[in-house]
Amino acid sequence: MSRRPQTEIAILGALSIGPMTGYELRAAITDVLGDFWHESFGQIYPTLATLEESGSVRRATPGRTSGSRFEITSAGRAVLRERLAEPHTAPPPRNALLLRLFFGSELPPGRAAELLRAEIDRATTALGRFAAIRAEVVAEPESEARTFRSLTLSYGEHHARAHLTWAREALAALPQDL
């Protein structure tokens, strides 16, 4: 066991597109991977330091300390490929929404319906965002990268639609007095 932190994969992956500062890295991860991945500054900066020490990344503009972009080295690319090929283990499930709904009888009246309506909103918003991204992706020239980007987007679309359908059905199935 004891796998290295996945943050390294996300950072090396992002830097494989182009050099970035820690700050830009976080923005890029939020923008591009935000629907299925997240990193905080508290993870990014220490991890960048580790990766620099191990030679996986280097400063593209070595002089400055503030605002210097990091670029991935060829050793770093090798590490990225290794780490991506490692088996992933899904963390044990902890779905706070379902936990609340399972014990829904203990919820104040109307609360379950409220939770479901919030989910409908969230899913609807997500579907709108996905539609915009889909339009972008369709316009891109065909490439391997586009294939994989489309594939992850498709994941979001399928799950968001399922979520929306579920929440609507569930809301309809709830008796009035709950």
Added chain:
Amino acid sequence: MSRRPQTEIAILGALSIGPMTGYELRAAITDVLGDFWHESFGQIYPTLATLEESGSVRRATPGRTSGSRFEITSAGRAVLRERLAEPHTAPPPRNALLLRLFFGSELPPGRAAELLRAEIDRATTALGRFAAIRAEVVAEPESEARTFRSLTLSYGEHHARAHLTWAREALAALPQDL
């Protein structure tokens, strides 16, 4: 901020069904909530101690130290209702599968397809399990508890179906040489 740990909700919720030892608690949570919740012994025992101290649970057979079942007190029921009504915050997303697929161009040939086939298996297995549970739920007499159990089961069914469809589509969309 600084919400109390969700483990308390899961334990109080489980004990609201009936008294259990820590060991039985873990089995019950795994069996009944296992598709969307998880607790380890390392969480259960310390939390039980905390809950006992705060008067939310008490030992049903006070004499013994080993094998004594815990039961929820009326104070504990009040805590459960409060905690269930609290807003839940979804943890930031960290989907290791999608992270790998997004950077799929860096994966060894065939690895992406392998990942997708594994997902198809997982989703298929899950759907089988859900079908068995569905049969049980349908046979139960109508009750509030059944309504909510059905609702969480339905979540699993919708998402597993979506997952399966997605993985099949994605596999079909992958060029042969990836």
Added chain:
DNA sequence: AACCTCATGTAACACGTTACATGATTAT
């Protein structure tokens, strides 16, 4: 001068897993 955004970092904490140690009960 004040302010915003870019930028970097650390310290404290929360949460959870895993591995280990230990003992009681029950079945063979």
Added chain:
DNA sequence: ATAATCATGTAACGTGTTACATGAGGTT
């Protein structure tokens, strides 16, 4: 008796968040 299972607990560690502190650079 011995093995399996039931049962309880702790210690070490990993991973991640949040809040805070600090400062550079450019804009109004």
